[in-house]
Amino acid sequence: MKKLINKIDDVVPEQLDGMAKAYPDIIKVHFNPDFVYRADAPVKGKVALISGGGSGHEPMHGGLVGMGMLHAACPGAVFTSPTPDQMHEAARMVNAGAGVLFLVKNYTGDVMNFEMAAELAAAEGIDVQNILIDDDVAVKDSLYTAGRRGVGTTVLAEKIVGAASEAGYSLKQMADLARKVNVNGRSMGMAITSCTVPAAGKPTFDLPDDEMEIGIGIHGEPGQKRMKMKTADEITEMMALSIIEDPPYSRTVREWDKDKAEWVDVELTDPPFKAGDQVIAFVNSMGGTPVSELFTVYRKLADICDKKGLKIVRNLIGPYITSLEMQGMSITLLKVDDEMLKFWDAPVKTPGLRWGV
Amino acid sequence: MKKLINKIDDVVPEQLDGMAKAYPDIIKVHFNPDFVYRADAPVKGKVALISGGGSGHEPMHGGLVGMGMLHAACPGAVFTSPTPDQMHEAARMVNAGAGVLFLVKNYTGDVMNFEMAAELAAAEGIDVQNILIDDDVAVKDSLYTAGRRGVGTTVLAEKIVGAASEAGYSLKQMADLARKVNVNGRSMGMAITSCTVPAAGKPTFDLPDDEMEIGIGIHGEPGQKRMKMKTADEITEMMALSIIEDPPYSRTVREWDKDKAEWVDVELTDPPFKAGDQVIAFVNSMGGTPVSELFTVYRKLADICDKKGLKIVRNLIGPYITSLEMQGMSITLLKVDDEMLKFWDAPVKTPGLRWGV
Amino acid sequence: MSISRDDLVNWVKNSVEILHENSEYLTELDAAIGDGDHGINMDRGFKAVLAKLPDFEDKDIGTILKTVGMTLLSTVGGAGGPLYGTFYMRAGMAVAGKMELSLEDWTAALDEAVKGVVMRGKAELGDKTMVDALKPAVDALYKCIDEKKPLEESLQISADAAKKGMVDTIPLVARKGRASYLGERSAGHQDPGATSSYLLLKTAADTWHNG
């Protein structure tokens, strides 16, 4: 294993420290428990948006903290969910009295740790809500499984819901918006190389020189299937069609009911895409694939959307939700309405995403 | 070789096409000869800034075209200088009558191709100037060689000189500013993996699992030396000290004298860094190294600058001048004065770099 | 025969060692059907427990178990963190204030612990999770009580039941946790969480064999 790191145990804290040194005007970093938070937190009168998850997906989440996006992010060890004390302490730090929304990627570990954090925060009288992101169409059958994983839509949700906080949305409004973003977003990923978790010291999986993994997650999990390497156009078409033609997806998720102070089951169904829809197209690098290759993918994706009658009104292209140095990419399509689009366009200033300011 | 590409011959044109589709409000792409140019070019009353070089360094240069930065960029084949007809046609397209500045990285191929383009443009009555970027301290003896390579300082120069164009600088003022940026910038790079040029189909060099190349360029050229892999801190220290303690560097460069209409030799000397200097610190990924690892480097770099009395007033961290999917990084320090800093902070809107707008 | 506080502390200490030794093995199991961090996570968590142990090893068994659980909760992360955190916290609550445990106490503690895991993770027997190792171990203990088996032997039988449960996860298709994303591809691999659970129960049996 060759990486630009020092001691294995120091990888995450040193990266956080470097980020704090690089962007002191935007973020601060708290250690023990670890979390990144807005330099100007708590932001008066605004609902705090908090996310988190394993490290190794940078810039998500720590690099997406700042004006117009997250108020705090809780990084776990590499590819490992953070622990409840992190989210709990972060919530205390950035809560301005208007409440806290946890945006949680749907992985068993993340879900359970954020649930325990929500219970701790609620017990202290903090208004708290949790919304799941579960957008990975590669996970097919979900009735008896952990359900779809949270992937690319998370980044788009953080941008849109973060802007809504800036605009003065209430906790309930923000939760409703986040839920809307989630059911309208669909993603799929693929890998052409593995990544190496520093603590493991060797690649998570072996992939022959002429094969790829389709339908991977963002933690070096094996994908849905392994197949012979194909051209960028073929890969893009396969993934784009899986996303665009995905049937309605129904599932039950648990959300914290702050009035009842208990967990309630919520039924959700993703409406399928249809001709005439406006979408944000997000082509994401897994970390090791350079942006130049993403343009070949975007070129074909734009073509397919065009043929399917989907109008790409905005795009995001680059490494935003990564798997360390893995080579590969993911595609996310998010159907947007005027509300989402307005918040997408709103100014944002974070280490990893910035415009309008 | 596994990459997200289609036919080898189509790699660069398809990537350009994808970029044009992704950012129609910022750039346009001209094919045959190939160049990327500002969607609003020619910009009335403004001197046009043009750069170019081999492809494979994205976002540089095509992704740095837009308001406040380049007016046009000429992409060659992967790692191969573009040809004079590209720069010549680009100059005709974006020249608004106020002249054209060619910003050229110091590689024999780039220099000769841009020189021939300057001759063609000048012969047509276009006011033209060329300024070299030669900032790579890894190239030691230069008296009898092609001199130092142009690397990281190029990105910073494109930002600063592009903003000066926006502010209405004349061609001569822009050339003087570009020369000032060049002599005040120093860089050094390293690699932990090779990259694979699509047309070659296999890695440019082999690097054992426990070795790295120090002092590499940006084209998969072998570095100054190969050594055992070290920690991020050790690597950063070695490179930062090579940059900070680099003695005055003198050389003769050729610039086009538009009044005499001939090439003239210009003597340049880089003033060494000294305590109290204000610098922009740029930590760049070679493409395959994720941004998270760059923070470990930045952390140590900030520490070293601090000890050496250099004040980091701005920074840039991420993949901006890359070598395809190579893993590795480069460090650039640019000593800045108020003029440079003002232009650094000015708004910029390109596919690859954006703020203030 | 009973389990003294020192025995219990020794179990925790031996667990630290066993999980460290098996860290790579557990991680490999997790790499096959998960994300390759289970061994690393458990090792990190139990090292943190070892570091904090001097602060609370002189407390009662209930407090010790609860503190182990809280430490794991804030250091393991992933799915393992809340599950094993809950496991030890619930076990501790079941034997609050005790300075030594009978077979019945230990069985009650383990029963509560496993119920906590099920409450948190909603996994059922056969979902290919740690529950597949834990549940049979509890059932075996109750059977031993019925059959009036001695403590040492019961612990061994319980560990054997966990081992069988662990091995039986191999052909299963995962329905909970990260492995469930793999669908059919998860069959043919042993569940890492069931493996760590077995290791912990085996360590209990081994520790208290000479205890």
Next chain:
Amino acid sequence: MSISRDDLVNWVKNSVEILHENSEYLTELDAAIGDGDHGINMDRGFKAVLAKLPDFEDKDIGTILKTVGMTLLSTVGGAGGPLYGTFYMRAGMAVAGKMELSLEDWTAALDEAVKGVVMRGKAELGDKTMVDALKPAVDALYKCIDEKKPLEESLQISADAAKKGMVDTIPLVARKGRASYLGERSAGHQDPGATSSYLLLKTAADTWHNG
């Protein structure tokens, strides 16, 4: 004996083939001390020449050479593009209007071509560049003229001189082009540009041997 226009066109066509066959070899040489694209660049450029050839192969030799040069200039890129572009353009200017070339004409053309390369690239003999193959080839031709050697033999002698120059680049430390960044590390490798130059001159000798 002289070189007809058809001979010249055949030389160009054979050059396309030879450079294509040696593309990987040249690229490997360039990977060792440069950036691994010389063969790819030359192959791309000469393929473009072949595609355009029908448009101008019925012109005079000077025009044909100049057009080859201009095509290379806009398709090869890198250092090779302007150097070989200049090479052919200068050669064409030296024999403007001619429909066949004597040994003296060919020598003058090559002399001018190499002077153009030196003007553009400022390399001297021993800098480990294509000049190390080209310059000896020109010198050898002048010697052949002095010694009144026949055309065919002279071409062979000239190609041999280029070959020696090429091989002699191996121990040299590069002082021009990308290889110069390597310093001492460039010694021990044959220069790719000198190699492509030799291949072109060898192809001339081979083509005009039966011509």
